[in-house]
Amino acid sequence: xxxxxxxxxxxxxxxxxxxxxxxxxxxxxxxxxxxxxxxxxxxxxxxxxxxxxxxxxxxxxxxxxxxxxxxxxxxxxxxxxxxxxxxxxxxxxxxxxxxxxxxxxxxxxxxxxxxxxxxxxxxxxxxxxxxxxxxxxxxxxxxxxxxxxxxxxxxxxxxxxxxxxxxxxxxxxxxxxxxxxxxxxxxxxxxxxxxxxxxxxxxxxxxxxxxxxxxxxxxxxxxxxxxxxxxxxxxxxxxxxxxxxxxxxxxxxxxxxxxxxxxxxxxxxxxxxxxxxxxxxxxxxxxxxxxxxxxxxxxxxxxxxxxxxxxxxxxxxxxxxxxxxxxxxxxxxxxxxxxxxxxxxxxxxx
Ligand code: 5GP
Ligand code: MN
Numbered sequence: 174x175x176x177x178x179x180x181x182x183x184x185x186x187x188x189x190x191x192x193x194x195x196x197x198x199x200x201x202x203x204x205x206x207x208x209x210x211x212x213x214x215x216x217x218x219x220x221x222x223x224x225x226x227x228x229x230x231x232x233x234x235x236x237x238x239x240x241x242x243x244x245x246x247x248x249x250x251x252x253x254x255x256x257x258x259x260x261x262x263x264x265x266x267x268x269x270x271x272x273x274x275x276x277x278x279x280x281x282x283x284x285x286x287x288x289x290x291x292x293x294x295x296x297x298x299x300x301x302x303x304x305x306x307x308x309x310x311x312x313x314x315x316x317x318x319x320x321x322x323x324x325x326x327x328x329x330x331x332x333x334x335x336x337x338x339x340x341x342x343x344x345x346x347x348x349x350x351x352x353x354x355x356x357x358x359x360x361x362x363x364x365x366x367x368x369x370x371x372x373x374x375x376x377x378x379x380x381x382x383x384x385x386x387x388x389x390x391x392x393x394x395x396x397x398x399x400x401x402x403x404x405x406x407x408x409x410x411x412x413x414x415x416x417x418x419x420x421x422x423x424x425x426x427x428x429x430x431x432x433x434x435x436x437x438x439x440x441x442x443x444x445x446x447x448x449x450x451x452x453x454x455x456x457x458x459x460x461x462x463x464x465x466x467x468x469x470x471x472x473x474x475x476x477x478x479x480x481x482x483x484x485x486x487x488x489x490x491x492x493x494x495x496x497x498x499x500x501x502x503x504x505x506x507x508x509x510x511x512x513x514x515x516x517x518x519x520x521x522x523x
Pocket of ligand 2: 277
């Protein structure tokens with residue numbers, strides 16, 4: 174049986190060649206991804222990391238800050254360097270790197286305090302990402318906002334470089350996890366038929382997709398599960414005429430349920446389960462800012478909304494931003510903001 178289904182060429186061939194050349198010419202490679210790494214950020218980074226290790230390259234993976242416990246099953250997570258824990262060591266690593274990959278983010282600002290190390294580095298830089306507006310510090314830019322996950326792009330990069338045979342089960346698991354995470358388990362941004370060709374190619378590497386789903390989504394702690402119930406029953410406001418629902422959590426609420434980083438991951442998706450709700454927002458009070466998360470169904474541009482009102486951005490149906498002020502102010506500012514989108518919200522249907 175021929176395992177090579179015909180995937181179309183997405184990444185331009187010249188970029189694929191250039192990346193291969195850069196890898197070949199490098200002695201020390203550093204893979205980086207964005208603040209509060211999610212499933213796609215880690216899946217894509219680890220997929221590439223394991224591939225380069227198989228190629229006997231000296232490679233490290235550095236993330237700005239820690240990541241949620243339900244991603245720690247992926248092989249290699251215990252080798253990830255966390256910038257925040259040791260910025261001095263991080264600086265030395267940047268100085269001894271000749272090739273840097275920026276995975277799943279578009280501009281240096283998205284790596285927080287790590288940004289200046291990235292910007293000031295003399296190393297060659299490669300971007301592999303699916304957000305709009307790639308930055309201008311890169312030697313090679315592989316930027317495809319039409320592709321639903323960066324993990325899919327990493328697969329395509331390896332596939333187009335004719336390395337499918339070298340992808341092992343570990344690499345395939347990481348890539349699958351990322352593709353799954355950025356599509357909510359293939360429930361949004363997931364209508365491209367080629368996604369399923371790629372899944373088929375990954376399954377042939379021996380991955381257990383059902384187990385991966387459970388490890389990520391059926392792995393809530395009791396506290397986290399109760400926090401979800403509390404949020405939906407006690408901290409939700411629905412605006413039926415605007416097809417919008419809002420959930421929020423104060424620091425006090427989070428403390429009550431022994432909140433850990435990542436515990437509210439995915440919460441913002443739940444209000445979209447309500448009939449006729451096409452826009453969902455989650456407002457979470459943090460130590461020094463208020464974090465905003467947005468999800469939509471259909472054409473409502475959450476990224477435009479996030480950029481206009483909350484210094485943020487992202488994808489059409491999934492984006493985020495920040496608010497500087499009290500939680501109460503963030504909530505009322507949000508309510509005023511959606512009123513400015515009354516026509517768009519009213520006219521979007523599921
Ligand atoms: P989440 O709601 O899961 O935190 O973020 C969803 C998506 O929104 C992310 O993948 C990212 O593209 C984008 N995003 C979240 N927060 C921010 C932010 O503060 N600024 C920008 N530019 N994008 C964000
Ligand atoms: Mn992503």
